[in-house]
Amino acid sequence: MRDYLAERAKSGENRQELLDAILAIVADPTVPDEDVGGLIRGERIGWDRLRSAQSSALPPLPRDHGHLAALDGSYGYLRQFTPQVLDAVAFAGGTAAAELLEAVAILRELNATGARKVPDDAPTGFVPTRWRGYLETAAANGSATAYRHYWELVVLLALRDGLRTGDVFVPGSRRYSDPAAYLLTEDKWAAQREEFCRLVGKPADAAQGLADAEGELHAALGELEATLGAGDGPVRLDGDGDLVISPLTAEDVPGEALALKAELTEMLPFAPIVSLLIEMDKRTGFLDCFINHLEVVGGAAEPQWPGRPPRVQRGETVTRLHLRRIGFRSIEDDLDTTGRTVTRSSASSTRSSRPDTISPPRTPEPGLKQPDNAAPANQDAPKS
Numbered sequence: 001m002r003d004y005l006a007e008r009a010k011s012g013e014n015r016q017e018l019l020d021a022i023l024a025i026v027a028d029p030t031v032p033d034e035d036v037g038g039l040i041r042g043e044r045i046g047w048d049r050l051r052s053a054q055s056s057a058l059p060p061l062p063r064d065h066g067h068l069a070a071l072d073g074s075y076g077y078l079r080q081f082t083p084q085v086l087d088a089v090a091f092a093g094g095t096a097a098a099e100l101l102e103a104v105a106i107l108r109e110l111n112a113t114g115a116r117k118v119p120d121d122a123p124t125g126f127v128p129t130r131w132r133g134y135l136e137t138a139a140a141n142g143s144a145t146a147y148r149h150y151w152e153l154v155v156l157l158a159l160r161d162g163l164r165t166g167d168v169f170v171p172g173s174r175r176y177s178d179p180a181a182y183l184l185t186e187d188k189w190a191a192q193r194e195e196f197c198r199l200v201g202k203p204a205d206a207a208q209g210l211a212d213a214e215g216e217l218h219a220a221l222g223e224l225e226a227t228l229g230a231g232d233g234p235v236r237l238d239g240d241g242d243l244v245i246s247p248l249t250a251e252d253v254p255g256e257a258l259a260l261k262a263e264l265t266e267m268l269p270f271a272p273i274v275s276l277l278i279e280m281d282k283r284t285g286f287l288d289c290f291i292n293h294l295e296v297v298g299g300a301a302e303p304q305w306p307g308r309p310p311r312v313q314r315g316e317t318v319t320r321l322h323l324r325r326i327g328f329r330s331i332e333d334d335l336d337t338t339g340r341t342v343t344r345s346s347a348s349s350t351r352s353s354r355p356d357t358i359s360p361p362r363t364p365e366p367g368l369k370q371p372d373n374a375a376p377a378n379q380d381a382p383k384s
Helices: 002-026 033-041 047-055 067-072 082-088 095-113 129-141 144-165 186-200 206-230 255-267 273-284 318-325
Strands: 235-237 243-245 294-297 300-303
Touching: 002 033, 002 047, 033 047, 067 129, 067 144, 082 095, 095 144, 129 144, 206 235
Parallel strands: none
Antiparallel strands: 235 243, 294 300
16 A cells, blocks of 8 residues: 555656646636647647546545555454454443444454454444445445455444543443543432532523523524624624624733732742752752762862762752852851751852862863963963
């Protein structure tokens, strides 16, 4: 099927080129009408090209563009496990899936008995329109094998779609359970009906509810007729009699709602990110999971080499040292004796200049060109 579609695409390209050439002649306003036929059959295109395109014409593709025919190429593979699945899993559904479930039962029986021919009274009402052509063509040709293949594939595909939509369910399954299981039972609904109807303002009697809905419908249709008769409302009929609905205008938000939103926003607590990190570390100890190339012991930075486990004091972690370096004057002010956040951290406008946070200048590696404006690595060293 894939090769057939590829060849069909090549043939379609040739016919598309021919159509473009014909349209170029027909749509040219400078070509008189009496000369169009002569140009198409004569010097512009010619009879040979027209006859070649007519002889290579292919029948139209099915409605699904050959999807089911391509799936038929995997029919043998599907037969390796689909009979076992149908035999092991029980399916159920509502009235909308009655014919499909009947077809599944027939297919299960065909698999059990080894029969190959589909019964003449096998249901096909569940088959979508895009796949009906395959069954009709196979039945017209009298090919029982092709009909069995396409009918079985259609049953399996419809069963898959039914499980996805909920029309078919598997008793005892959690993923494909009965959708009715999510609804209130009749006993529970009877106990809650009065309260629910009172809350929504609807009558508990179904007949009364239908009568009220019918009255509302007639009232709405009367208003619509008056609006259409005026011709200048949000709903109107154009010159061709088509219904035109104007876009709805945006709803204005009351000022009271905006003020209430701002008030609620101000009531939310402000939590600085630094305080959150410190409190989370106190509760979970997540900083123990980080390994830095420098370990900090008692406030002094020491080199860390591969293979050596990190030895970071809780009182002066790498994160705290970094937070001080980026401008937080005092992080310990956020913590009381128990380690809980009590005040908001204050950020300094300038970076900290503690001696233990300033790295010494690095000597450039040999062979690397140093920028012109860079300071010498060691200003006290004598020049050679």
